[in-house]
Amino acid sequence: MTDVSRYFDQEMKNRKKIQISGPRSYVDSVEKILKDWIYFSYVGRAVLSEIYGSAQGTEVHIKFSSSSGADSSGVLEDSRAEGSYATDLTKGTGKGASSVLSFDLTCKLPSNLCKTKCTNPRFNLPRFVLLHELVHSMRHVRGKWRAGVTVNLNRKSLALEEAIGIVITNIFMSEKGDNKLRADHVSLDTIGPDVQSFVKQPTASTILDQIRADHPALYNGIAGLKQSKFPFNPFAAHP
Numbered sequence: 001m002t003d004v005s006r007y008f009d010q011e012m013k014n015r016k017k018i019q020i021s022g023p024r025s026y027v028d029s030v031e032k033i034l035k036d037w038i039y040f041s042y043v044g045r046a047v048l049s050e051i052y053g054s055a056q057g058t059e060v061h062i063k064f065s066s067s068s069g070a071d072s073s074g075v076l077e078d079s080r081a082e083g084s085y086a087t088d089l090t091k092g093t094g095k096g097a098s099s100v101l102s103f104d105l106t107c108k109l110p111s112n113l114c115k116t117k118c119t120n121p122r123f124n125l126p127r128f129v130l131l132h133e134l135v136h137s138m139r140h141v142r143g144k145w146r147a148g149v150t151v152n153l154n155r156k157s158l159a160l161e162e163a164i165g166i167v168i169t170n171i172f173m174s175e176k177g178d179n180k181l182r183a184d185h186v187s188l189d190t191i192g193p194d195v196q197s198f199v200k201q202p203t204a205s206t207i208l209d210q211i212r213a214d215h216p217a218l219y220n221g222i223a224g225l226k227q228s229k230f231p232f233n234p235f236a237a238h239p
């Protein structure tokens with residue numbers, strides 16, 4: 001099968017910022033998720049805007065993956081979708097670097113998390129996995145990725161970057177009416193859309209302040225929606 005490559009730009013501005021490559025059916029499917037779910041969304045569109053506004057010469061390249069090395073790691077989406085990785089995250093210039101997002105559409109659960117019978121959580125649906133990975137890529141192309149910073153989320157320790165990916169994707173899930181949100185990065189645990197108990201967590205402000213400082217347009221746009229559009233909007237609830 002011949003691979004194809006296409007840029008995604010729903011507004012037809014000819015922006016070469018989000019490239020999708022792989023077999024035609026794969027490119028069609030990813031494009032459909034971007035169009036029907038991510039572009040058709042406050043949160044998704046805010047993430048896309050950040051990517052479109054990144055420095056000249058940077059792009060996000062979404063590449064076909066068939067979950068190679070899928071069992072090699074316990075990290076949920078990063079082993080299945082293989083995450084999105086800039087060439088060397090520790091040597092950034094702060095101006096942003098292109099990001100490769102290897103994405104497996106099947107989003108199978110890692111066997112270490114699913115040894116016995118287990119139900120695929122909603123947060124592992126391809127549209128939510130793709131948005132989570134796009135948040136990582138957004139951080140790369142904007143030059144905001146912070147390696148080695150750890151925070152707590154729902155009593156689990158995790159990398160700040162994963163917390164940022166999880167929080168923004170949880171808001172996106174809530175917007176889409178899915179309120180069994182992702183709790184952490186090491187289990188299949190879910191939490192409800194209780195925004196007050198979320199913002200009261202000891203390191204919630206570390207996570208939220210970082211998003212506000214790094215992506216003010218995204219943050220303030222979503223905060224401005226208040227709780228009227230969807231219940232889980234910690235940007236609106238955070239002082």
Ligand SMILES: [Zn+2]
Pocket residue numbers: 077078083132133136162165
């Ligand atoms: Zn991740």
